[in-house]
Amino acid sequence: MxxxxxxxxxxxxxxxxxxxxxxxxxxxxxxxxxxxxxxxxxxxxxxxxxxxxxxxxxxxxxxxxxxxxxxxxxxxxxxxxxxxxxxxxxxxxxVNMVFQHLALFPMMDVAGNIAYGLRRRGVPSAEIVRKVEDALERVGLPGYGAKRISQLSGGQKQRVAIARAMVLExxxxxxxxxxxxxxxxxxxxxxxxxxxxxxxxxxxxxxxxxxxxxxxxxxxxxxxxxxxxxxxxxxxxxxxxxxxxxxVAGFVGDTNRWRGKVLTADATGVKVSTDSGLTLLAVSAAGMSPSAGDEVDVFVRPEAIALSRDEAGLGTLDNRMGGEVVSLLFNGANSRVLVREKNSGGEVDVTLPQAGEMHELKPGAHVHFGWRADQALCFPASGGDEA
Amino acid sequence: MSARTKLSLILLFAPFALWLGVLIIIPHIDMFLVSIREKIGIGQYRIGPANYMAFFTEPLYWNTFMRTALMSIAATLLTFLIGFPVAFYIAKVARGRLKTTLFLMVLLPFWVSELVRTFGWMILLRETGVISHTLQWLGLVHRPVELLYNDGAIMVGLVYTSMLFMVVPLVTTLDSLDDELIEAGYDLGGNGWSVLREIVIPHAMPGIVSGSIVVFMLSLGNYLTPVLMGGKNSLWFTEQIYQQFIVRFNWEQGAAFGFLLLFLSSLIVWLGLKITGQTLRETMG
Incomplete structure (x- = not known):
């Protein structure tokens, strides 16, 4: 930071x-x-x-x-x-504002909306006409000046609202x-x-x-x-x-979170025993230096977790575990697999690799998954700051 | 449409149709027939426009009508000027309980009859009334002052009587004005006046028009307030109609005046809509 x-x-x-x-x-x-x-x-x-x-x-x-x-x-x-x-x-x-509900003036046409601020500034009317046309051109709505606000689609309204504010530079x-x-x-x-x-x-x-x-x-x-x-x-x-x-770790992007206690901590990493009974290797977030016994939260992104059919496929990843596929959340390129870890019973969100052996994964299948220690960030446990 | 729904539709509209037919359309047809009757002898009548012509040839009638119309227009304007800030405050500034309380306070005087309300004003304004006494007690005047029986008193009465009918439609339309629009008006460089003129008033226009029509019609057709607060010199057109019907027992003339009032007031409303560029359809829609 x-x-x-x-x-x-x-x-x-x-x-x-x-x-x-x-x-x-x-x-x-x-x-x-x-x-x-x-x-x-x-x-x-x-x-x-x-x-x-x-x-x-x-x-x-x-x-x-x-x-x-x-x-x-x-x-x-x-x-x-x-x-x-x-x-x-x-x-x-x-400063000008584009409002949440756009706040276009329904009593004026598109050109009237864009010209409103210019009129307030006392810009000569010939210049207003030129500037309004120019603004409509720039937002990709040339020739829309005479339309009523109610005739526009959502995206067009959006652009008129931006043009109305931007025309005032x-x-x-x-x-x-x-x-x-x-x-x-x-x-x-x-x-x-x-x-x-x-x-x-x-x-x-x-x-x-x-x-x-x-x-x-x-x-x-x-x-x-x-x-x-x-x-x-x-x-x-x-x-x-x-x-x-x-x-921030919880709010920006999706993440898996474990609450636990620090077993050992040194410059290379932190060993955490989670409340659910797992032992995880993680790194401390920048500027934090947890010591043994501290309560911490460990965050791991779904896409940082590698998935494999067999244990060998995980190689030498710092955290390795196995589990059973609970469900597949298909969403195109963002598809996820929900895996129940076999020792703790906790569910882990893992990004589904698009290619290779995971293609035909079915609920109930046994899989192995793991991640590097430096992809697991641990923070001092926060109170109620749920994302 | 099935027979059943047709039947329920007919039943639903029956009271309305009866009311409209029996109490409005039939009496008006009869009134019209009476108004075009000319009395030429005892019990002898012929059809002709004499009753209508009397309105245009006798300056008193014409002047009374013009005076009534102009004062009603003035009362409408005054009601709007007083009612708009009140409505704006209730709709846009006041919140929660205050809003409900204020709205109720506008409504409250209308729980008593117009007669009682008018007498209330008379108690305040008459020579031996509250205001006169207060002024004397304060030493501002040295003898009783008569505040009743002038045009000002009529105007006070009319505006007071009409206030609700202006405030309610205005509150309704102003309520539907998104606060964001007002903020956007300021954000884009507008000041209070230009936001009012370009955003608030155009938005409230249907409310302004319907409120104004109602207030104008109520003032023009008001009998009680002008007569009680204006006294003998009120010269209100409805009083003229009353005179013809009840005092002079000239139903033919009274009926003609009634129709003239209807047409002339409709004409004024139509002209008002034309001048302000509004249409009745927009107002009602």
Missing amino acids: AADETLVGSVCGTKETTACDLECRGVTKRFGSFVAVGDVSFTVPRGSFFSILGPSGCGKTTLLRMIAGFLQPDAGDILIKGRSVLDEPPNRRP PDVLLLDEPLGALDLKLREHMKVELKKLQNRFGTTFVYITHDQGEALVMSDQVAVMNRGRFEQVGPPPALYYRPQTPF
């Missing part, structure tokens, strides 16, 4: 404040005694796609609304292009889970589309979502938020492969 933070910090350090479009310093918001957002600090470099990922109720919407200006933080500062915007009402901030575009209402196929398509649009406009995007798929696919940087705080900020691969907190 430290490495990632310095990475962000170096881009947006004090010397080059102009290189980052958005900076939050110790932003805090309380509702009564409930801390919705607690002391959150981050910087977003210019032109990047920054996502805030967290479960519902983690405070991400509150944070976004503070950036947009609809809520005033109780403490901290929000800077856009190095300038504090706390005193600016939402209609004067150089904001320093930062805020997106509040705008893909949530779309069906799966369209959502997959719009993910790619959004990323392309962001590239084309070169605007800084701040995107909030509870869907890790959206965050991982589109973002340059992702902040994982939980209970009003940032757990970890980093590029998607870092979050996935090197989670720094048990929450």
Whole structure:
């Protein structure tokens, strides 16, 4: 985590404040005694796609609304292009928002929606017409100006909402889970589309979502938020492969989790005896140094687990065990096998290899599976931070 | 459609059809027939437009109608101007219990009859009334003041009587306005005024139109409030109709006035819709 933070910090350090479009310093918001957002600090470099990922109720919407200006933080500062915007009402901030339900004005046609902000700025009408056409062109809807909002499909509405905000050339575009209402196929398509649009406009995007798929696919940087705080900020691969907190390990991507006690711990690894009676070899997450007797959680990704018909197939993997296939969860390339470990009775989620001997696996079959110690991360056991 | 569903449909509509036919359509046909009767002698009548012509040739009738129409339009506007902020507050600002309480407070005065409500205002406004006494007690005036029996009093009465019929449709339409739209309006650079003008008002237009039509029609057809609060000089058109029917026993003239009121008020509503570019279909849909 430290490495990632310095990475962000170096881009947006004090010397080059102009290189980052958005900076939050110790932003805090309380509702009564409930801390919705607690002391959150981050910087977003210019032109990047920054996502805030967290479960519902983690405070991400509150944070976004503070950036947009609809809520005033109780403490901290929000800077856009190095300038504090706390005193600016939402209609004067150089940020625009794509709302969760898009909030297109049904009383206006498409062109009217896009022109709304320009009219408010007093742009001459000839220029408005030109800019609206240009914006429609850029989102791939040329000639749609005269259509009513109700005539558009979900994906088209999405693009009009983006065009309406982008035509004002904001320093930062805020997106509040705008893909949530779309069906799966369209959502997959719009993910790619959004990323392309962001590239084309070169605007800084701040995107909030509870869907890790959206965050991982589109973002340059992702902040994982939980209970009003940032757990970890980093590029998607870092979050996935090197989670720094048990929450991130559990929330980003699928994972198997075992709770247990540390038997021995040294520089090379940790030996853990799980509550279910397994003995696992793992490595400690960065910055943690568990000692014997500590309660820990061990996380192993389904795709890190190798599957074999016979024990020999596992070779010299650090953790090896056998079990019986409980069920096959077919999902194309993401198919999984649920295996019941024969000694502990616990179920383990394993990615099904697409090629070779596993092709005709049936429930009830005996299999062997295992993983390397460095693919099992252990964290000090967390209380109720269930992902 | 099976015979059974047909029968239940007929039964379902029967009370409505009866009500419409017996209490509205048949009396109106009869009224119309009466209105085109000209009295030429005792018990002798002929068909002709004289009763209608009287309205246009006698300035008193015409002026009374114009005055009634203009004051009703003014009452409608005033009700809208007062009712809109109230409705906006109830629909968009107030939350939970406060919302219910406020809505109930708008509704509450309408649990008593219009007559009692009007008398309430009379107690407040008359020469020996509450306001007059209070002003004297405060030393602001040195003798009783008469606040009743003028156009202002009529206007107060009309606006008060109509408030509910403006607030309820407005609350309903404003309630359906997504808060996100208002926020989006601000986010894209709008201020309070432009958000109101470009987003809130266009959205609330069906409510505004239906509320205005109801309030206008109620004011125009109101008898009790103008007569009680405006006194003898209220010069309200419905009073004119009452005069013809009851005092002068000239049913023919009264019936003609009744029809003129119906057509002229419909004409004004139609013109109002045309000028504001609204259609009745949109409003009702």
